[in-house]
Amino acid sequence: ITNWQPKHKLFFIKNYSDTEQSKRIDAEYFQPKYDEIINAIKAYKGGWGTLESLVTLKNSNFTPSDIKTYQYIALANIAGNGEITDCMTDEGQNLPTRARRKVNTGDVVVSSIEGSLSSIAIIGEEYNDALCSTGFHVINSNHLNSGTLLVLLKSFVGQLQLKKGCSGTILTAINQNAFSRILLPILPQAQQLQIQQKITESFELRKQSKQLLENAKRAVEIAIEQDESKAIQWLDAQLV
Template sequence: MESEFYNSDTVSYQNTINASQIIDFSQYGTSKELNEIGKGYPVLRLNEFNYSFISHPDKYCSLLDMDTYRSLQLRKDDVLICRTNGNPKFVGRSAIVPKDYDYAFASYLFRIRPNRKYINSATLVAFLNSKYGRLEIEKYSMVGNQANFSPAKFREISIPVFSKGLNDEIEDITYRAFHKLEMSESLYSEAANEMLDCLNLNDFTASSNPCNVKTLKESFIETGRLDAEYYQLKYDDILHHIQVYKNGSKDLGEICEIKDANFTPQKNVSYKYVELANIGKYGNIIGCSQQKGEFLPSRARRIISKNDVIISSLEGSLDSCALVEEDYDGALCSTGFYVLKSNVLNPETLLVMFKSPLIKDLMKKGCSGTILTAIGRQELECIPIPLIQQEIQEEIAKHVQNSIALRKESLQLLEDAKLTVEEAIQNGGVK
């Protein structure tokens, strides 16, 4: 009955089938409570969609029994689809599972397995993420406080009938893209390992003892902090480990410029805008919105430039940091980020540093607040940063830049797959 259904843009295909005909299997994910402490089974969410693929889950579930977990394990050629989200543009977003994974998946996703007689998984994902797939998804989505695109609604959309040759071509392109993405992630891991080796972190273990004894003079009078978490022994161990680093260290405020001046967007000028949801797992920006200044949220107040490093200030997303590439030079980011530039550490090393467990823990220590817990500028400036040798910085930069290049090649292949699908539809040569 909703008027949006009848006003929706759509496209007429010469040869289509109803999506209900292509489904061999569909399933909702788990609605059990998740945790961030690594307890239980890993559970994939929309946050871990990595372009048209998936990455390692950040959350776990300890409430799943073994049988339920096994029934939810992801298998090669599963297609995961976002079922519900506050942002309608995320609803219907799709990813292929390129190999077997020991992950379950959350309830705001559902998975299907298409019948290859009609369409393979790679081609289905390319279609769903194409402009024509979005038209179908947006037509059949239910939009209220949350947008919803359920398996029942998926069954109602129209799917073009593609030739076997085109199906095979899209599958080949997609898996070549995945191979390049795997190589990209491997190179980033090499950069991270360079950092670990340099800082002697491979054999370092901070204290897990939750108790520490401090006098009033050693605690509140010196720091102004009364929260017990701030004084955990593990933080003392980390600070000591940095202080004895052979090449020395300096506080962040001494070696980094923190670019936090507010910028007021012009009403009629269009800006790229980067939020937390746009930050990838490997220190990259995954797309962004673009809109005129008058429609931007009030938090869009930081200008970012090529080779800046942006880091989240919020406790729940301290891993969200990224190197600003040329595509985002002059874009805006949320005030929830700090924007850093250093003349002592190159941007690639700074990125890997802030994604290292050592610095993430010290940032977590510095977080304070009640409703919204975040690290303030003063605490950030006091974080000690190891002064990595120049030759090691150059090795880290080389790995990160090669990783970026491969990721761009992977993205281009995925774009080629999507464009191939769109051209086939436009030319009427889908059968």
Template sequence: MLSKINIDNLDFRIDSEYFLKYYLSLEAKLDKININKISDFAYVTDGIHTSIIFDDNSNINLLSAKSPKNNIFDLSGNKCISKNQHIENPRTRLQKNDIIISTVGTIGNVAVVDESILPANCDRHVGIIRIKNSNYLPYYVSTILNSKYGKFQSNRYTTGNVQPNLFLDKIRLIKIPYISNYFQITITDFVKKAISLLYEAKNKYKKAEQILIDELNIKIENDNNINIKSFNNSFGNNGRLDAEYYLPKYEDLQKNICKYPKKGNICSIITLQDKNITPKDNRKYKYIELANIDNIGNVIDCTEDFGANLPTRARRIVHTGDVIISSIEGSLNKCAVITEEFDGAFCSTGFFVIKSGIFTAETLLVLFKSEVLQNLMKKGCSGTILTAISKEEFEKICIPILNDNIQQKITCYIKQSKLLYNQSKLLLEVAKKSVEIAIEQNEDSALKYLEEKNNEILNLNKEVI
């Protein structure tokens, strides 16, 4: 009916996607309960509109559309904004409990700012939701926005062709159900516990990393930018004339590795799986790309679609126990161990897919994310528009072969890290599911579900040493 089309439809949209039956069914459920639009209880703005001035010496995080995920922030690819630009933009300076929503790219990802993120600012590709009414708690609102009842609205209100965007006036229209303060507090506790577990997972990873650092005892200290090479020892040998390739620090690193009791070139001790496989058009697959990897070696999400719709770079199949390593300069630290959840998934050809009978998967992860291997991989990168390390350069890197005792210690910490990460992920999913139950059934059913799942998660805690 025309009268229904006009409801909250300021742009008079009549495209079929806007009226998908799925969207209408979820909207009907929301309209049966007590709801408020975000504009009713929060101030909404966006980030800095001018070009960002980055500063490596700054400690002020710059959040972008890639930063918020499912109620957590991933700052692995983030840079810092200059102090002066931060001061000059008071409107966009982030505060504790600000809700950040991505408005371009992967639209509708949401997380809440806490003390660990601050000081921080953000660019124009995110929306800032600042609650001004105590009836709504930030982590409850963020959980609603990450649930199907929030996602369908952010997807529905997204417009544009070349670069789809979720504009601020549409964020203000998003409907958030009001559920009791007790329920909101319970959801908040679940989300904060999940974030706490994630921090514990990161600490376990750091302990594994420290074991490797102590074992190798290799420091990157040579900052000399001058090196003299004969033709036979440079272009005549490897075809490289770029000065960066011959930085003395790279030579020092390689010499230090050569001093290690056991070592070998990657091609001789690691199996590289680089066969291209074309996905079947009518079959659904999980697809992993660079943006799906966090900074402690987890695949945090993925695309799931029919083979016909996957990009042409989706040509590598991965299996449980494989390790994937980015070959793209600027993202070389995007490495992950493939778990059972992603067995049989496709990944981008921008990854090397490796496994070894000499190393555990967890050891390979920490080794290739280490500063030593990251530098040697960076040395091998070449190209102009998109610089990357080739298969040939990758395979000739010499790496240390760690003894079994060291590998067992590293593996133990990484497995603990992954258990904690999985518990964190489960808590966030339970929180999302519970708000959906509260909307579709009632608050009591949602609270009962939370209690049951909380007991299951407590049992999982016993698995962590």
């Protein structure tokens, strides 16, 4: 499926029994492109599974203490590359009512809201025991590492299925049952390790670039407040 491109068809035929079984009557749900990607996954020689069989879904609500301080991750805090850019830090009594999911290092958070389905991120050590919005599905797995889950769910393999599973009127989203039926290929451990290493490297390089930017800003401040030689000395010391 490397060069496969989904094609939206203007007309197609489905049996009435299909609508009864799925309890859906919207035409988009039955687009042939969804069947094509699912059939391709099932044909993968390495094997496949549903999220229900491959991951642990952390869907229990957590009630924060009013006087304890927590980190809170919202949809807006998820970057396009799968990183968490920032978070809200406040006492439990001041957090939004949707701050009810506790996350841990290595978990993967997946947006359930249509329109932000690509908002998927890995929980790093700095956000261990943080809270996130109930607008996320929180998962981890013994079969697929966090980097592989991130890549698969952000690829068209995952995104098409997430979109297909969305339902609702005012706020369209993919519920837990539909989410658990998503199919993913089970990649070999060697390939998963390569993916995880690449993800880790990209995150580390991004952190380094952020630090270099902060150092440059501070050096400019020192140059203004003192002189350029002091700024250069300070900057050289940071690079050691």
